[in-house]
Amino acid sequence: MNYNKLLFGGPVGAGKTTAIQTLSHEVPISTEAPLDQSMGEKTTTTVALDYSFLRMDGSIIHLYGLPGQDRLSFMRDILVPGALGVMLLLDGSRETIYDDAHAWLSSLTTLDANLMFAIGVTKTDIGGQVSLNELRKIAAHYAKSAPILSVDAREEDSIKQLLRILVAIRGL
Ligand SMILES: Nc1nc2c(ncn2[C@@H]2O[C@H](COP(=O)(O)OP(=O)(O)O)[C@@H](O)[C@H]2O)c(=O)[nH]1
Numbered sequence: 001m002n003y004n005k006l007l008f009g010g011p012v013g014a015g016k017t018t019a020i021q022t023l024s025h026e027v028p029i030s031t032e033a034p035l036d037q038s039m040g041e042k043t044t045t046t047v048a049l050d051y052s053f054l055r056m057d058g059s060i061i062h063l064y065g066l067p068g069q070d071r072l073s074f075m076r077d078i079l080v081p082g083a084l085g086v087m088l089l090l091d092g093s094r095e096t097i098y099d100d101a102h103a104w105l106s107s108l109t110t111l112d113a114n115l116m117f118a119i120g121v122t123k124t125d126i127g128g129q130v131s132l133n134e135l136r137k138i139a140a141h142y143a144k145s146a147p148i149l150s151v152d153a154r155e156e157d158s159i160k161q162l163l164r165i166l167v168a169i170r171g172l
């Protein structure tokens with residue numbers, strides 16, 4: 001049986017840990033530590049990885065959340081090989097969203113040029129004017145196909161839709 005490993009990437013606060021909790025069938029393993037400076041309601045950050053799994057279409061999909069901080073980027077080297085693809089979550093309420101997109105796509109495609117992406121823009125409900133078209137242009141620069149949706153990491157249907165798109169393109 002294939003080992004279906006799916007990664008969640010994106011900056012601190014984009015919703016990676018939340019998305020994995022939302023999708024999980026079991027209580028996820030997480031490695032949270034206090035943030036030096038709290039970001040609104042968010043007071044902790046992932047320092048090694050998140051892990052959980054879900055069953056979809058008779059297969060198990062293992063979910064791994066990458067830490068958002070640059071100083072922990074070595075976890076990407078460890079987790080990218082053999083991954084099905086990456087759910088790249090970008091915080092739509094941050095003005096740095098386009099820089100975040102460049103940074104993450106560049107870093108991950110340097111590790112695996114053929115990596116598949118599904119991009120979820122979170123927090124569009126709390127402000128920010130995100131141009132999905134601009135993001136599409138950035139994504140096209142790095143990846144052959146990277147569908148982009150506006151999602152809410154707290155909502156199972158929303159995050160599952162993004163997951164299904166990636167699985168439909170990539171297969172299990
Ligand atoms: N308003 C709003 N909050 C969201 C959305 N998605 C995630 N969140 C919240 O944003 C925070 C994200 O934190 P976390 O999942 O730890 O982010 P991580 O650093 O990427 O792992 C949590 O408090 C979520 O409840 C969204 O679409 N809208």
Ligand SMILES: [Mg+2]
Pocket residue numbers: 016017018045046065068
């Ligand atoms: Mg996290």
